[in-house]
Amino acid sequence: xxxxxxxxxxxxxxxxxxxxxxxxxVTPIAPVGRETAHGSATSQRVxxxxxxxxxxxxxxxxxxGLAAQExxxxxxxxxxxxxxxxSGAVADQHPIGADVVHLRRNxxxxxxxxxxxxxxxERHDADWVWVMDDDTIPTPGALAALxxxxxxxxxxxxxxxxxxxxxxxxxxxxxxxxTRMGASRRDTRDAARIGGRPIRTASYVSCLLNGxxxxxxxxxxxxxxxxxxxxxxxxxxxxxxRGVHIAASRxxxxxxxxxxxxxxxxxxxxxxxxNRLWALLRTxxxxxxxxxLFGGSTLLGWVRRLxxxxxxxxxxxxxxxxxxxxxxxxxxxxxxxxxxxxAADVRRIERAAGR
Numbered sequence: 001x002x003x004x005x006x007x008x009x010x011x012x013x014x015x016x017x018x019x020x021x022x023x024x025x026v027t028p029i030a031p032v033g034r035e036t037a038h039g040s041a042t043s044q045r046v047x048x049x050x051x052x053x054x055x056x057x058x059x060x061x062x063x064x065g066l067a068a069q070e071x072x073x074x075x076x077x078x079x080x081x082x083x084x085x086x087s088g089a090v091a092d093q094h095p096i097g098a099d100v101v102h103l104r105r106n107x108x109x110x111x112x113x114x115x116x117x118x119x120x121x122e123r124h125d126a127d128w129v130w131v132m133d134d135d136t137i138p139t140p141g142a143l144a145a146l147x148x149x150x151x152x153x154x155x156x157x158x159x160x161x162x163x164x165x166x167x168x169x170x171x172x173x174x175x176x177x178x179t180r181m182g183a184s185r186r187d188t189r190d191a192a193r194i195g196g197r198p199i200r201t202a203s204y205v206s207c208l209l210n211g212x213x214x215x216x217x218x219x220x221x222x223x224x225x226x227x228x229x230x231x232x233x234x235x236x237x238x239x240x241x242r243g244v245h246i247a248a249s250r251x252x253x254x255x256x257x258x259x260x261x262x263x264x265x266x267x268x269x270x271x272x273x274x275n276r277l278w279a280l281l282r283t284x285x286x287x288x289x290x291x292x293l294f295g296g297s298t299l300l301g302w303v304r305r306l307x308x309x310x311x312x313x314x315x316x317x318x319x320x321x322x323x324x325x326x327x328x329x330x331x332x333x334x335x336x337x338x339x340x341x342x343a344a345d346v347r348r349i350e351r352a353a354g355r
Contacts, residue, residue: 041147048073051113065142103115107225121345130206133204136205177199180199181293274321
């Protein structure tokens with residue numbers, strides 16, 4: 001594990017990597033004379049957080065993409081979720097010079113993001129945290145487009161999401177942010193002014209989080225393990241905050257197949273059911289009306305899957321319901337206690353947020 005100091009400047013991507021350094025250009029400066037809420041965004045610290053588990057080649061491509069950014073992140077944190085392949089070595093040896101944390105056990109994407117976001121805030125003094133999975137490959141202008149939107153925004157923003165596409169350029173159905181229902185004309189106009197639309201929740205497949213808001217409202221729940229951690233966390237940040245989807249910020253989500261990951265989730269259906277019930281029944285991240293509407297759409301999705309795969313999913317779903325009703329998520333520091341330094345970072349953030 002590297003030290004807690006600020007990491008060295010990012011350097012040119014490896015030869016043969018996906019992106020060419022000649023594609024880069026200087027990020028445009030915000031228009032003069034325009035009143036904005038984040039006028040200093042170009043000088044604020046952006047720390048990228050990547051969570052990886054047993055996907056060494058995808059991780060290498062992800063880090064190449066980060067190194068090729070026109071607006072480079074000030075630091076990169078990689079959380080290695082106790083990988084058993086070469087992912088940890090790829091992270092350690094990549095010329096981007098990431099701050100790599102090797103966890104002692106796999107705590108899933110949710111635990112990895114809780115650990116990584118806390119480290120970005122506690123060890124790298126992040127103003128903004130740019131989160132993504134290891135199969136997310138950012139195009140060279142991805143971060144520049146988000147920072148440009150921040151610079152031009154007339155209102156304070158809590159979350160910005162990127163457009164995630166599959167390998168053939170189609171919008172990825174797994175990562176479509178939920179548009180904010182009932183957004184006012186002003187909210188819609190403010191978002192459109194920076195090339196976006198107002199959103200209510202977002203995916204962690206390229207999502208820029210306001211560090212101040214995370215410190216105030218807390219980290220994602222590590223106990224979710226996989227699925228719905230981003231739904232609940234961005235929902236929490238955006239209950240009273242504002243979020244925008246910026247289509248000009250483009251990333252490639254290199255999943256094995258095109259489609260919804262939950263189309264036939266198998267044993268993972270347990271997490272889908274338990275975590276969505278946790279988010280809707282055991283948090284105040286959503287209004288009562290939103291809980292009814294989101295819960296209704298979720299239930300319809302479950303019914304469709306059960307009709308199609310009832311033999312495989314019914315028992316798994318029942319276990320998920322029972323788990324959600326039996327207890328809520330454990331404190332994230334408890335989930336991460338096998339890694340003392342990581343747990344300490346998480347505990348500090350959560351205590352400051354009153355959680």
